[in-house]
Amino acid sequence: MKEQSNASDSLLYPFLFVAILWLVKIVEVYFHLYFGGYGIIPRTAVGLVGIVTGPLIHINFVHLFSNSLPLLILGILVFNFYRKIAFEIFIWIYLLSGLCVWIIGKPGSHIGASGLVYGFASFIFFSGFFRRNFKALLLSLLIVIVYGSIVSGLLPSAGRVSWQTHLYGAMVGAMCAFFYRNE
Helix, strand or coil: CHHHHHHHHHHHHHHHHHHHHHHHHHHHHHCCCCCHHHCECCCCCHHHCHHHHHHHCCCCHHHHHHHHHHHHHHHHHHHHHCHHHHHHHHHHHHHHHHHHHHHHCCCCCECCCHHHHHHHHHHHHHHHHHHCCHHHHHHHHHHHHHHHHHHHHHCCCCCCCCHHHHHHHHHHHHHHHHHCCCC
């Protein structure tokens, strides 16, 4: 029974978080609101709130969908294979990557959960190397095969994409993999 509970928890938390993201977007659209001002606005007092609220907000449904599927897949992997530390990893990536964007990010409102996507992918990838565990290394290889193309999102780009959020999410994920390598 314990094993079934653990497996369902691995599914529950990522699905619950993604459901919250969709609920926020549906409320925004249904009530004709604009939540973009609640993103991370670097180096401003009001922008500090965005560290918590920014990942919950998406510019449109395409943006939301593009974060939802990777969040589900990577979140399930983190909560399944790193069950004991999964919540800590989630909190560290969520808050510390947002804080880094607030300190160093380009001007504007940074929104979306892609920092978590990059953080989870980076955590899983680097955990395989830091742990030197066969199963973790296989998971790292899977991440490279499935999500290897996300490396381009770490590079500076023109437009509205917050490459800083991607970069800091990935950096925090790698730091977490190192810090929790013995867990």
